[in-house]
Amino acid sequence: PTDDPTDDPTDDPTDDPSERSLNIDPTTIEVDDFVGKAGVQVAAAGCTADTTATMTVDPQNGKIEKFEQTATADADSVAKFGVRGLEKSAADDYIGAYDVTVDCEGGDPLTGSFDVVAEGDGPGAGDGGGDLPRTGNEALPLVISAGALILLGVIMTMGARRRKA
Incomplete structure (x- = not known):
């Protein structure tokens, strides 16, 4: 070319575009x-x-x-x-x-x-929080109490039948 270049070339390559x-x-x-x-x-x-x-x-x-x-x-x-x-x-x-x-x-x-x-439906739900049913060791006292009430009811019913007889 007859004219000098207008801009000097750069030594460093341009940066790669950032990943989107x-x-x-x-x-x-x-x-x-x-x-x-x-x-x-x-x-x-x-x-x-x-x-x-x-x-x-x-x-x-x-x-x-x-x-x-x-x-x-x-x-x-x-x-x-x-x-x-x-x-x-x-x-x-x-x-x-x-x-x-x-x-x-x-x-x-x-x-x-x-x-x-909603509350209780997010990450970690079901790990002991919220209004979930009781399981494991927490349920044992409830099961024992229910069994005792049933047994007491059976004993009272048998006692009432003996008195009638």
Whole structure:
């Protein structure tokens, strides 16, 4: 070429694009935790740094309206969001499945979901909490008491029949 190049070539190759992913934590949450301070944390990785990302939450229970939230992707290309219920008095209205979509520069929209469940239906349910039937050693005193009542009833019935005879 007759002209000098306008830009000097770079020595370092450009960075590979960040892997895109959507992390929802937890994916199942009890309603008391959802309307408390805990809520659900959503992180979208692979967004272009310093751009605005939009999260859309679409409740599938028919009681809560679809809503959007925005966040700026940080230097690590991660946009972070939080989702929680605001009305403790309407906690039962939050129970159900929620579809999550995060749209940000850097690729196709990311999708996922989470579930809000009734108290006692969440992770760890059935490990000794809630209103579950008694089993094992806890049931033994109840079984012995029931047996004693049946035995007492039989003895009283036999005594009443002897007096009549």
